[in-house]
Amino acid sequence: MRTKKNGEETLESLDKYFKSIGYFFPESLVSQFYTALKTKGFVILSGLSGTGKTKIAQNLSRLLQKVYPQLMAAWGSEDTDEEIRTAIEEISKTIKNKGYATLLWGPAGKAGRVGGPFILWTTYNKKVKAGFVVKNVYTKDQVQADQELWDKLQEGFKWINKVYNEENKGFFSIELERLEKKHGSVSVFELVKVYPEEFELSKFERLDGEPLSIPQSGYVEVRMKDQETLKWVFQENKIFCPVRPDWRDSKPLIGYYNPLDGKYYKTPLLDLILKAIECYEKNRENAMPYFVILDEMNLAHVEYYFADFLSVLESGRDESGYTVESIKLHDVDGIDIPKEIRLPPNLYVIGTVNMDETTYAFSPKVLDRAFTIEFHDVDLENYVTESKVFRSDLDDLKKKVLDDFTRSGRFLGFSKAELNDAVRELRNTRYWEILKNLNRALEPYDLHFGYRVVDEIALFFRSAKESWENGIVNFQNEDEILDLALLMKVLPKFHGNRKKLEKPLLLIFKLAKTGNISGEEIRFEEQQSRLDTILNELRNLEGNYKFKHTARKVLRMLRQLYEIGFASFS
Numbered sequence: 001m002r003t004k005k006n007g008e009e010t011l012e013s014l015d016k017y018f019k020s021i022g023y024f025f026p027e028s029l030v031s032q033f034y035t036a037l038k039t040k041g042f043v044i045l046s047g048l049s050g051t052g053k054t055k056i057a058q059n060l061s062r063l064l065q066k067v068y069p070q071l072m073a074a075w076g077s078e079d080t081d082e083e084i085r086t087a088i089e090e091i092s093k094t095i096k097n098k099g100y101a102t103l104l105w106g107p108a109g110k111a112g113r114v115g116g117p118f119i120l121w122t123t124y125n126k127k128v129k130a131g132f133v134v135k136n137v138y139t140k141d142q143v144q145a146d147q148e149l150w151d152k153l154q155e156g157f158k159w160i161n162k163v164y165n166e167e168n169k170g171f172f173s174i175e176l177e178r179l180e181k182k183h184g185s186v187s188v189f190e191l192v193k194v195y196p197e198e199f200e201l202s203k204f205e206r207l208d209g210e211p212l213s214i215p216q217s218g219y220v221e222v223r224m225k226d227q228e229t230l231k232w233v234f235q236e237n238k239i240f241c242p243v244r245p246d247w248r249d250s251k252p253l254i255g256y257y258n259p260l261d262g263k264y265y266k267t268p269l270l271d272l273i274l275k276a277i278e279c280y281e282k283n284r285e286n287a288m289p290y291f292v293i294l295d296e297m298n299l300a301h302v303e304y305y306f307a308d309f310l311s312v313l314e315s316g317r318d319e320s321g322y323t324v325e326s327i328k329l330h331d332v333d334g335i336d337i338p339k340e341i342r343l344p345p346n347l348y349v350i351g352t353v354n355m356d357e358t359t360y361a362f363s364p365k366v367l368d369r370a371f372t373i374e375f376h377d378v379d380l381e382n383y384v385t386e387s388k389v390f391r392s393d394l395d396d397l398k399k400k401v402l403d404d405f406t407r408s409g410r411f412l413g414f415s416k417a418e419l420n421d422a423v424r425e426l427r428n429t430r431y432w433e434i435l436k437n438l439n440r441a442l443e444p445y446d447l448h449f450g451y452r453v454v455d456e457i458a459l460f461f462r463s464a465k466e467s468w469e470n471g472i473v474n475f476q477n478e479d480e481i482l483d484l485a486l487l488m489k490v491l492p493k494f495h496g497n498r499k500k501l502e503k504p505l506l507l508i509f510k511l512a513k514t515g516n517i518s519g520e521e522i523r524f525e526e527q528q529s530r531l532d533t534i535l536n537e538l539r540n541l542e543g544n545y546k547f548k549h550t551a552r553k554v555l556r557m558l559r560q561l562y563e564i565g566f567a568s569f570s
Contacts, residue, residue: 031473036371047375285409321345321413367492515546
């Protein structure tokens, strides 16, 4: 979707967002990936090398990266008063207009306790445009004990009084008393403007002694040399994990306990999971989505190193959104790593796969537990043909996508009631009869699907319609939504020789072509004309098929079946 704002073009959909940063994915693929991840939380990206599988994962996570203003974190976002939120907005306006703002008050000792000055960014981009710093932090007692300071603060709050009650002369004092009663302690912050040149890297050093650079993401504590600690406010929301061929168990992912020295050796992935849990516990509906990107996932046997995750992800979710079952880490006391972890609803897993002779094929069991998306099509004709770079108001797009993707803070925590509603909605469409007939037709071949597949198709259908209505993704019609769901949830079970797969694949091909599985059986004749027919069909899919994405995949599998006598989804 493209609109005009102040005479300039803005981006309002994911497809345009990716194109604006130089990635030209088919619109249906962007919609499929986004909806699958929103629905299931575990997506495998398979296909041709160099088609952007890793890039689409990295850039979606970057778009959904959330920056928590430290002033908000000082109270814990879930119980921040509405008037305090308003005050923060007013301070931002004042800094923009005047170059400075004097004061803001708030409780101390909550999540993100204020222990010294910190930066509140006015941008989350890689380049720092401007921000402001808390110059001084005073307790309420310090303020009231110093008349000169009290007068100064009162003067500074004149502008903010207008937000609430201009006639209330004791407003500042009353607010301090009210907040202290509610939160136990109160701090007063004096703010000053920070200009870009003050962020020269030479003026900063990392607390951990590592080389300092402006991060694209990450929560990095830094300090101005010879001054008090400042916090560089970025939140890490993804981890890129290249899979190694020698992975034989889960230790490279979640670490291990060494009984010889009594230490638990954790991994960056475990750190990210613990951060995701902490973020969800503190912020709940305002938490940030976290992403695990497993690159080249099939360089090792997935069933070896990822078995714990596969089992836990399929155990279901409790009322708070956590997985019902947990991943066991250790069974000893006295170490700071929890004995077990249940995966939070704001954690998403994306695996990338390149299929060649150096990799392991996925078993149908693994594919059945994920939404699997193929990156196969390469359109050189339209590659980088849009010369105009669109200007994106990332704040607006980010807010809209975050709200939709996180389901207003529910994330992957689909309740049983929501699941039942999704199935009932699908039952009230013409597609329910298609699913029933397809499952009945596949049953003699032991390729029919169970309730979980039906549930996930229903959830995908509902999620897709929601995101489509919100203008974030786009589908040609509802047929395309079911088409993509069938492609990802029914075909991955197909794995075997010609004798096993030919007839059921032809059944699905008939469904994809006509929308109906009954009637005269489709056959391809003798070997050479059969392959010629399939190649011709692949070239002329547009407009001739009810479910063209499923048809394209079935034709490729049939071609493989007739050429070498064996076919599989991956």
